[in-house]
Each structure stands twice: as C-alpha cells, then as structure tokens.
Amino acid sequence: MNIQIMKYADFSLEEIKEKFQFHRMQSVDPAYYQEVAEFLDSKKAETLKKIAHLEKVSQLLDVAIESLRDFNHESDQRLAAFVREIYRDLHKKDPGITKEDCDGREN
Numbered sequence: 001m002n003i004q005i006m007k008y009a010d011f012s013l014e015e016i017k018e019k020f021q022f023h024r025m026q027s028v029d030p031a032y033y034q035e036v037a038e039f040l041d042s043k044k045a046e047t048l049k050k051i052a053h054l055e056k057v058s059q060l061l062d063v064a065i066e067s068l069r070d071f072n073h074e075s076d077q078r079l080a081a082f083v084r085e086i087y088r089d090l091h092k093k094d095p096g097i098t099k100e101d102c103d104g105r106e107n
Helices: 003-008 013-019 030-069 073-093
Strands: none
Touching (some): 003 013, 030 073
C-alpha cells in the first residue's frame, strides 16, 4: 500500500516500515502475512474503540446542547444522568474513579 494511504489510515511511520515492506522482499514467509493480518486486526479493533468513544462524546455534546437550548430542571437532569453513565463507564475501566464520582458527589 502507498505510504500516504497508510498515514491516512493512522499508521505511524514505524508501523509502515516494520509491517509493510514485504513487497520489497524476494520471498516472504506465509507466517509473516499472518502476522501482518493479526496486526491489522488489532489496528481495526483500536479504531473501532476510538469510534465508540467519539460517538459517546458526540452524544454527550448533543445532550449538553439540548439542555442549554431549553434549560429546565428536566433537561438538566437528563444531562446529569448521562454524565453519571459516563462516570460509571469510566469507573469500570479505572477503579480509581470512586463511586462518589459516579454518583455526582465530589470527594
């Protein structure tokens, strides 16, 4: 693949040099192709994780915008509930985030 396309796909120059120079090799061990395919699977999983995160950020922004455009107790509560949901997700990934944080209380 072309270097510009690989950069577009968010590969580092190091990854490109390490994984995608097989077209220059005289003979390539089929195991190497398998290794590169597994690397691409991993890269795809990282990309999907980033997409899921950005979708959650987009939802948060939508709820915040809606809350600010029609600010009332109900819209504020929807925003607070969404933020608590995010805190709970964060706590699952990082137990250092306390239950009090998740419930909306300061430490």
